[in-house]
Amino acid sequence: MGVFRIRSALSNPMMETTASSPGKIILVGEHAVVYGQPALAVPVNEVTATATVRSSTVGSGLIIQAINLEQELTLAQSASEGLARAARLTLEHLGAAEPDVLITINSTIPPASGLGSGAAVSAAIIRSLATYLGFPLTNSETSALVFEVEKLYHGTPSGIDNTVVCYNRPVYFVRGSPPEIFHPKHSFSIVIGDTGVPSPTRDTVKAVRTKWESNPSKCDAIFSEIGAITQLARSAIVNGDILELGVLLNRNQELLELLGVSSQELHNLITSALDMGAFGAKLSGGGGGGNMIAIGPEDRIEAIRRSLLQAGAARVISSIIGSQG
Ligand code: PMV
Numbered sequence: 628m629g630v631f632r633i634r635s636a637l638s639n640p641m642m643e644t645t646a647s648s649p650g651k652i653i654l655v656g657e658h659a660v661v662y663g664q665p666a667l668a669v670p671v672n673e674v675t676a677t678a679t680v681r682s683s684t685v686g687s688g689l690i691i692q693a694i695n696l697e698q699e700l701t702l703a704q705s706a707s708e709g710l711a712r713a714a715r716l717t718l719e720h721l722g723a724a725e726p727d728v729l730i731t732i733n734s735t736i737p738p739a740s741g742l743g744s745g746a747a748v749s750a751a752i753i754r755s756l757a758t759y760l761g762f763p764l765t766n767s768e769t770s771a772l773v774f775e776v777e778k779l780y781h782g783t784p785s786g787i788d789n790t791v792v793c794y795n796r797p798v799y800f801v802r803g804s805p806p807e808i809f810h811p812k813h814s815f816s817i818v819i820g821d822t823g824v825p826s827p828t829r830d831t832v833k834a835v836r837t838k839w840e841s842n843p844s845k846c847d848a849i850f851s852e853i854g855a856i857t858q859l860a861r862s863a864i865v866n867g868d869i870l871e872l873g874v875l876l877n878r879n880q881e882l883l884e885l886l887g888v889s890s891q892e893l894h895n896l897i898t899s900a901l902d903m904g905a906f907g908a909k910l911s912g913g914g915g916g917g918n919m920i921a922i923g924p925e926d927r928i929e930a931i932r933r934s935l936l937q938a939g940a941a942r943v944i945s946s947i948i949g950s951q952g
Pocket residue numbers: 653656657658659660661740741742743781783784785786787788828832911912913914
């Protein structure tokens with residue numbers, strides 16, 4: 628199979644391919660998802676990672692240029708380098724030899740802030756390279772490869788990031804089970820406020836692990852309640868009850884504070900959104916910095932957005948959930 632694929636790719640090379648992946652945001656369930664509880668996450672199409680593969684000079688090998696990171700890598704780059712690993716895993720998966728190509732990456736997704744930047748960049752590289760070689764991958768294949776790269780970034784990733792950015796749909800996710808796409812009854816707005824404080828997910832996942840090891844029964848009870856909130860949040864979205872969803876977000880935030888993954892900056896943004904009429908607000912992703920989210924009545928969304936900027940948010944993104952299907 629591998630040999631056939633290489634021959635086919637060489638006999639019909641495409642000169643240029645491009646693939647994009649959206650960012651993602653977790654609505655509820657982060658951290659608990661690592662311990663087997665469900666989480667909900669949605670794509671954020673207002674930010675994207677794009678990879679373009681172009682034929683290069685014979686003998687150049689595969690070169691990756693990450694424009695935002697001002698980084699240039701070869702395929703032979705150390706195994707700990709995620710971008711090179713994404714390309715290498717794709718070639719291994721296809722049984723293809725290293726092609727002479729230049730892969731250029733552009734991303735508007737802020738890194739290390741809970742928006743799934745690493746997974747989106749990996750997905751864009753994997754899809755564009757596989758398509759260039761003449762073998763476009765399914766969502767499921769791409770997601771499995773991105774998951775392998777995510778292990779470098781996250782240590783013990785749950786798999787939620789790769790699932791959401793590869794399927795580009797709202798997802799109900801339980802570790803080790805096939806992801807379930809879910810459909811909001813009505814589309815609704817979400818405001819994402821960035822504290823501007825970078826916080827690698829790996830660090831907060833490790834901190835929660837340490838807490839869990841020192842007090843497993845307390846942490847397990849928190850994880851269980853977060854799991855129950857996630858189930859209720861899915862029902863609220865499917866039934867179009869955004870007010871109820873807000874109540875659930877607020878309780879989820881209290882539990883994340885008990886886990887020790889909130890911060891003063893997150894708290895300030897959350898408070899300002901609630902003061903401005905949000906139905907609910909919480910941190911999103913690993914915490915410790917990064918992003919928070921707020922939902923509220925449509926006629927308050929712009930005011931919430933402005934209040935977050937006034938409260939010190941480095942960036943605010945408004946996104947419509949449900950518009951992608
Ligand atoms: O910070 P993010 O958006 O990459 O999300 C991390 C979510 C965690 O549950 C904390 C970790 C994981 O791998 O699911």
